[in-house]
Amino acid sequence: xxxxxxxxxxxxxxxxxxxxxxxxxxxxxxxxxxxxxxxxxxxxxxxxxxxxxxxxxxxxxxxxxxxxxxxxxxxxxxxxxxxxxxxxxxxxxxxxxxxxxxxxxxxxxxxxxxxxxxxxxxxxxxxxxxxxxxxxxxxxxxxxxxxxxxxxxxxxxxxxxxxxxxxxxxxxxxxxxxxxxxxxxxxxxxxxxxxxxxxxxxxxxxxxxxxxxxxxxxxxxxxxxxxxxxxxxxxxxxxx
Amino acid sequence: xxxxxxxxxxxxxxxxxxxxxxxxxxxxxxxxxxxxxxxxxxxxxxxxxxxxxxxxxxxxxxxxxxxxxxxxxxxxxxxxxxxxxxxxxxxxxxxxxxxxxxxxxxxxxxxxxxxxxxxxxxxxxxxxxxxxxxxxxxxxxxxxxxxxxxxxxxxxxxxxxxxxxxxxxxxxxxxxxxxxxxxxxxxxxxxxxxxxxxxxxxxxxxxxxxxxxxxxxxxxxxxxxxxxxxxxxxxxxxxx
Ligand SMILES: [Zn+2]
Ligand SMILES: [Zn+2]
Numbered sequence: 001x002x003x004x005x006x007x008x009x010x011x012x013x014x015x016x017x018x019x020x021x022x023x024x025x026x027x028x029x030x031x032x033x034x035x036x037x038x039x040x041x042x043x044x045x046x047x048x049x050x051x052x053x054x055x056x057x058x059x060x061x062x063x064x065x066x067x068x069x070x071x072x073x074x075x076x077x078x079x080x081x082x083x084x085x086x087x088x089x090x091x092x093x094x095x096x097x098x099x100x101x102x103x104x105x106x107x108x109x110x111x112x113x114x115x116x117x118x119x120x121x122x123x124x125x126x127x128x129x130x131x132x133x134x135x136x137x138x139x140x141x142x143x144x145x146x147x148x149x150x151x152x153x154x155x156x157x158x159x160x161x162x163x164x165x166x167x168x169x170x171x172x173x174x175x176x177x178x179x180x181x182x183x184x185x186x187x188x189x190x191x192x193x194x195x196x197x198x199x200x201x202x203x204x205x206x207x208x209x210x211x212x213x214x215x216x217x218x219x220x221x222x223x224x225x226x227x228x229x230x231x232x233x234x235x236x237x238x239x240x
Numbered sequence: 241x242x243x244x245x246x247x248x249x250x251x252x253x254x255x256x257x258x259x260x261x262x263x264x265x266x267x268x269x270x271x272x273x274x275x276x277x278x279x280x281x282x283x284x285x286x287x288x289x290x291x292x293x294x295x296x297x298x299x300x301x302x303x304x305x306x307x308x309x310x311x312x313x314x315x316x317x318x319x320x321x322x323x324x325x326x327x328x329x330x331x332x333x334x335x336x337x338x339x340x341x342x343x344x345x346x347x348x349x350x351x352x353x354x355x356x357x358x359x360x361x362x363x364x365x366x367x368x369x370x371x372x373x374x375x376x377x378x379x380x381x382x383x384x385x386x387x388x389x390x391x392x393x394x395x396x397x398x399x400x401x402x403x404x405x406x407x408x409x410x411x412x413x414x415x416x417x418x419x420x421x422x423x424x425x426x427x428x429x430x431x432x433x434x435x436x437x438x439x440x441x442x443x444x445x446x447x448x449x450x451x452x453x454x455x456x457x458x459x460x461x462x463x464x465x466x467x468x469x470x471x472x473x474x475x476x477x478x479x480x
Contacts, residue, residue, distance in 0.1 A: 006456075015408050016352075109462040112256075113454055168255050168466060169452075172409060210452040212409075214353055216246075222349040226408060 005083040007209040009034035012076035020138035024073020025215035040077025046133025050180040061132040061149040089201040119160035121200020128190030158183035245323040247449040249274035252316035260378035264313020265455035279420040280317025286373025290420040299429040301372040301389040329441040359400035361440025368430030398423035
């Protein structure tokens with residue numbers, strides 16, 4: 001398999017998590033054929049996944065950070081092959097998440113496309129969350145989101161990775177930024193709620209191809225009647 | 241390139257046609273690397289494209305049917321490699337378009353996924369349309385759709401090809417069926433409005449992977465600010 005860095009691969013869709021289809025449907029080693037960096041979740045939404053340099057970490061709601069094994073089943077993940085052109089990055093200083101996202105969309109014509117965001121450096125503060133793992137029968141995403149743990153750390157050194165999805169593909173993914181964090185010591189991370197950058201380098205990787213993979217062998221997915229009315233609203237609520 | 245029959249490839253999106261981004265952005269020979277069957281349009285929406293056995297035909301609003309050359313530029317197309325398992329098809333008799341689509345979704349658990357539909361046989365009647373080619377500055381899709389030619393033929397023999405898109409991916413493609421037709425004599429076809437089947441064989445091809453390709457090298461696409469409000473409504477109107 002060639003490492004095509006202009007392509008992003010997504011397994012599952014956010015829309016199927018909303019009604020509670022939380023079983024893992026792809027093995028991590030299969031997912032890793034499509035990327036060495038990215039984000040995702042685990043069966044039962046048991047934490048926030050972050051993949052860096054081909055290693056997948058799970059940040060659980062207990063605060064525990066663990067490395068996931070190759071046979072771990074994943075219900076929803078987005079991965080890509082990180083394009084390691086360090087010279088393409090740009091330096092930023094004293095900037096919060098909102099200021100950075102404005103800066104990006106003001107300086108790059110990327111509002112209609114998918115792109116990856118990687119931020120490596122020092123954070124004045126980092127606020128993340130990790131949802132609590134659920135057992136069957138699974139609740140809806142909105143119910144799970146209300147049971148999340150919040151983590152906050154000052155002066156954290158680490159890596160942010162995630163994606164910008166254009167509004168065009170709402171449903172497939174939540175429109176806007178979806179970023180995860182892992183600190184350098186691998187002791188703190190999760191789904192990012194907010195951050196402030198002290199100094200860091202930002203890397204953007206635009207994608208010409210979006211590869212959306214669906215679990216056709218999963219009977220729950222195939223037979224579930226998705227209620228699309230108000231789905232965008234529920235996604236927005238759960239992602240806040 | 242391997243011919244993966246579990247994958248559908250789309251270049252461009254319906255959503256970018258709506259505001260009038262009608263320039264071709266992929267060469268036909270490049271598109272043909274991703275499929276030998278499918279549907280699409282031409283620069284300026286100058287007709288309805290149908291690809292069968294690797295040959296792309298364009299049905300223009302004048303009624304002319306022509307074979308497209310390899311260097312033709314296409315703004316929007318969906319293609320796949322036709323899975324020639326004749327034994328997988330099912331026979332139908334005396335059925336209209338609505339009855340067939342009901343039959344499919346009642347008998348196959350395919351409402352959440354993309355699948356191709358191919359219908360080969362005899363049609364009691366076939367009603368199609370072809371939009372009229374536009375010159376720059378391009379009008380919007382709704383304006384173009386009001387300038388379409390309607391074709392109607394009784395006792396037509398030919399092939400229907402197209403796709404079902406789940407509601408989940410509205411924006412990327414219009415939810416529901418999008419079918420094109422070409423008769424056996426290659427003299428009549430277009431974007432299907434309605435049909436009645438006398439007797440035909442129906443082939444369904446479900447896809448595990450949807451590959452969405454975007455024209456990152458097209459400045460109009462990159463710089464256009466899509467107005468997503470009411471986009472679904474406009475797509476529905478134009479597709480009617
Ligand atoms: Zn997340
Ligand atoms: Zn059409």
